[in-house]
Ligand SMILES: Nc1ncnc2c1ncn2[C@@H]1O[C@H](COP(=O)(O)OP(=O)(O)OP(=O)(O)O)[C@@H](O)[C@H]1O
């Protein structure tokens with residue numbers, strides 16, 4: 001397994017969000033993390049990338065324990081996290097944003113090659129290189145955010161709700177790019193609200209409900225599962 | 236970053252004492268000793284971040300305000316205790332007298348201080364905009380979590396930000412002793428002007444602060460000349476009030 005998280009308890013303030021959540025991702029997969037609003041999907045991803053510390057539980061990345069390491073150390077291990085709502089540096093240029101993605105020493109050596117690669121994936125980077133990030137459209141911002149995440153040369157790319165608020169045409173375009181990134185050898189874990197859309201893209205999925213991992217399975221099985229319908233439609 | 240240092244004036248006061256004692260004990264003129272003051276203050280800024288700021292950053296707003304406010308009171312009292320309340324002067328500085336700039340006479344110390352301040356501004360701006368570390372610092376100020384996910388050690392950046400900020404105060408304070416006396420409360424008036432200038436320009440924007448500084452200086456001088464010297468700060472603060480009522484983020488502010 002490339003990523004293995006088990007028994008994660010996470011508190012935000014006094015409020016426990018995750019209750020023994022677990023999830024694993026094998027090399028080469030695209031895995032979808034599903035769940036209703038507030039079920040703890042982002043919290044789980046933030047814990048894996050080191051923004052939050054779990055109260056209990058283990059996280060192994062390529063066999064090495066990373067739970068409790070600070071976020072800036074985890075990127076260097078080959079794990080990139082694209083935050084919910086893009087979170088570009090609003091007053092830096094597109095180019096500066098993308099280059100900062102290769103800030104960690106491991107990625108800096110090959111920064112120019114990475115830049116060429118992501119600029120071919122997302123032409124917007126060349127077209128808008130000197131524009132301030134906050135002046136881009138939502139779709140453009142999402143592309144720059146993913147490009148910035150790829151600059152770290154990740155083995156695993158985690159993306160939190162990449163399609164949020166985007167036009168259907170842009171969603172299709174991004175879906176294709178994510179497939180291409182995956183074919184290029186990058187494992188992908190993504191959060192997405194729309195079950196059908198997520199499972200059409202992913203090989204496998206996990207369903208989180210109230211901070212617990214309640215379901216997992218191959219995409220085609222989950223799509224047919226009555227339990228998935230119960231979680232999402234409350235039926 | 237994310238927090239206003241209410242001990243800024245006291246940092247200035249300490250920088251002035253550093254320059255004063257460098258002159259008193261080693262006969263070093265402020266134009267020579269200002270790098271020393273910058274270094275000492277940078278160290279103080281770094282220590283303040285690690286000793287105080289990082290412990291209150293995530294905490295309640297009031298804790299954040301009173302932490303540096305408390306530091307200010309402490310530093311002022313310590314200065315009074317250690318060095319007394321007397322006004323001290325660096326007499327016979329290397330640069331005295333006046334220079335004529337196209338018929339306008341300017342005090343040489345003031346001129347030197349302005350040039351040095353401009354130099355510090357340019358250096359800071361270039362550092363922030365051009366260097367790898369400067370960009371990381373800006374990124375950290377704009378989105379701390381996203382910066383950490385880039386591999387930036389944001390704790391280090393915060394400490395560096397405090398060191399650089401205090402180091403600049405070190406330069407300013409040392410040069411100020413060429414034409415201003417040193418005493419424990421000296422920081423108060425300057426700090427207020429500094430807040431007004433920074434808030435007028437907009438927090439987190441170096442060129443805007445420079446421009447706001449020029450505006451404040453001009454308004455102060457003109458008000459002193461045209462209205463009454465005693466009212467010059469009143470006019471500056473009125474201008475400030477007007478601007479923040481119209482644009483709370485400052486003239487060129489983003490936040
Ligand atoms: N800073 C915080 N302090 C306390 N509770 C929080 C905080 N942030 C989030 N929560 C709560 O934690 C729970 C999980 O939040 P999280 O953002 O992980 O959910 P999510 O599954 O990503 O939801 P969404 O689909 O809306 O993005 C929610 O109930 C939320 O209200």
Ligand SMILES: [Mg+2]
Nearest residue numbers: 041042043084
């Ligand atoms: Mg979320």
